[in-house]
Amino acid sequence: xxxxxxxxxxxxxxxxxxxxxxxxxxxxxxxxxxxxxxxxxxxxxxxxxxxxxxxxxxxxxxxxxxxxxxxxxxxxxxxxxxxxxxxxxxxxxxxxxxxxxxxxxxxxxxxxxxxxxxxxxxxxxxxxxxxxxxxxxxxxxxxxxxxxxxxxxxxxxxxxxxxxxxxxxxxxxxxxxxxxxxxxxxxxxxxxxxxxxxxxxxxxxxxxxxxxxxxxxxxx
Ligand code: E4P
Numbered sequence: 001x002x003x004x005x006x007x008x009x010x011x012x013x014x015x016x017x018x019x020x021x022x023x024x025x026x027x028x029x030x031x032x033x034x035x036x037x038x039x040x041x042x043x044x045x046x047x048x049x050x051x052x053x054x055x056x057x058x059x060x061x062x063x064x065x066x067x068x069x070x071x072x073x074x075x076x077x078x079x080x081x082x083x084x085x086x087x088x089x090x091x092x093x094x095x096x097x098x099x100x101x102x103x104x105x106x107x108x109x110x111x112x113x114x115x116x117x118x119x120x121x122x123x124x125x126x127x128x129x130x131x132x133x134x135x136x137x138x139x140x141x142x143x144x145x146x147x148x149x150x151x152x153x154x155x156x157x158x159x160x161x162x163x164x165x166x167x168x169x170x171x172x173x174x175x176x177x178x179x180x181x182x183x184x185x186x187x188x189x190x191x192x193x194x195x196x197x198x199x200x201x202x203x204x205x206x207x208x209x210x211x212x213x214x215x216x217x218x219x220x
Contacts (some may be wrong), residue, residue, distance in 0.1 A: 003174050004183035005052070006163070008032040010045050012186035017125075024052035026105070026127075026183040028083070029059060039077075041159065047077045055105045057083035066093040074102040081124060083113050086114045091135045092119055098122025105161065112146040119156035125181070128205075130174070131164035134176070140164070141173050148178040168192050 001021035009032040016022045023048055032039050039056075046054050054077070058069040070082040070093060081103045084090045090106070095106045098121060105125040106118035110133060110210045115126045128147060130140025147160050160172035161181040168191045174182050 001056055001179065002019075002052075002158055003057075003189070004055075004161070004180040004181055005189060006031065006165070006183040007036045007184050008023050008037075008042060009186070010035075010042065010049070013049055016189050018184060021053040022050060022052070024054060024081075024181070024183075025050050026055040026083070027108070028055075028057050028160075041075075043076070043080070044195060047079055047141040048173070050079075053081045053103070053105075054079050055081050055083045055125075058085075059108065061089060063089045063092045063096075066090060067096055070097050070102055070104075071100075079106045085128075086118055092115055094118060094121040098124075106145075107163075110143070112143060112150055115143075115158075115160075119151060123158050125159045125161045127161045127163040127183075129164035130162055131166040133164075134166070141170075141177055144174055144177040144179050152178075174197060 004024040005022060006026045007012055007013060008027045013025055013111050038182040043056055050133040056134050058066050058074045060066045060069055066084060066089060073080045073082050075084050082095055082097060083105045084107050085108045094104050095107060103124040107127045109126055109128045118126045121134055128143045130144060133140035134205060144162055151158060159180040161183055162179040163183050165171060165182055165188055168188060171182050171184060171192060
């Protein structure tokens with residue numbers, strides 16, 4: 001499973017990259033707005049830090065302007081994947097992008113049918129937002145399972161990216177459900193390595209080792 005970080009914060013991206021487990025980055029207009037930075041400058045910094053797919057989202061709603069933005073981002077760096085929402089004009093653009101060799105991350109997916117359409121249009125990635133489905137009382141993980149089954153039934157190569165992840169449990173369950181990628185906030189990446197029994201176990205090993213060291217001193 002590939003791990004992406006879901007942020008526009010360059011410091012978090014650097015720290016996650018330094019952990020050696022980072023495969024890519026997803027951004028969205030809300031995450032970028034939080035940083036209060038010029039987007040293209042930020043994007044250039046991100047591609048310099050992470051050698052993997054970096055999602056940059058279009059903000060146009062009509063086909064022509066979506067395509068203009070998509071071509072612009074795709075030309076800027078080979079690792080940039082264009083994020084396009086799964087709306088009717090977006091769907092047309094996803095097809096054109098696929099025909100032109102532009103990789104698309106289809107975003108704001110909340111149904112198996114939208115995922116099916118994105119795959120048929122040739123999207124490189126589909127992003128079901130599981131946390132937001134849970135937020136409104138649905139079962140986000142069930143959507144991941146459905147998409148996995150549908151893609152496997154027909155041999156679609158579109159990669160399933162579990163998005164809107166809120167907890168380490170989401171990561172485990174998305175992996176079990178067969179998601180190809182999980183994108184998560186830095187806080188969740190940090191939580192993945194935490195376990196109280198690891199800390200307790202390590203403290204005990206270290207205190208016991210002190211006894212061994214004392215004996216060694218006596219013996220020498
Ligand atoms: C995906 O690429 C989105 O940026 C993201 O996962 C949305 O997550 P949120 O629901 O926490 O905003």
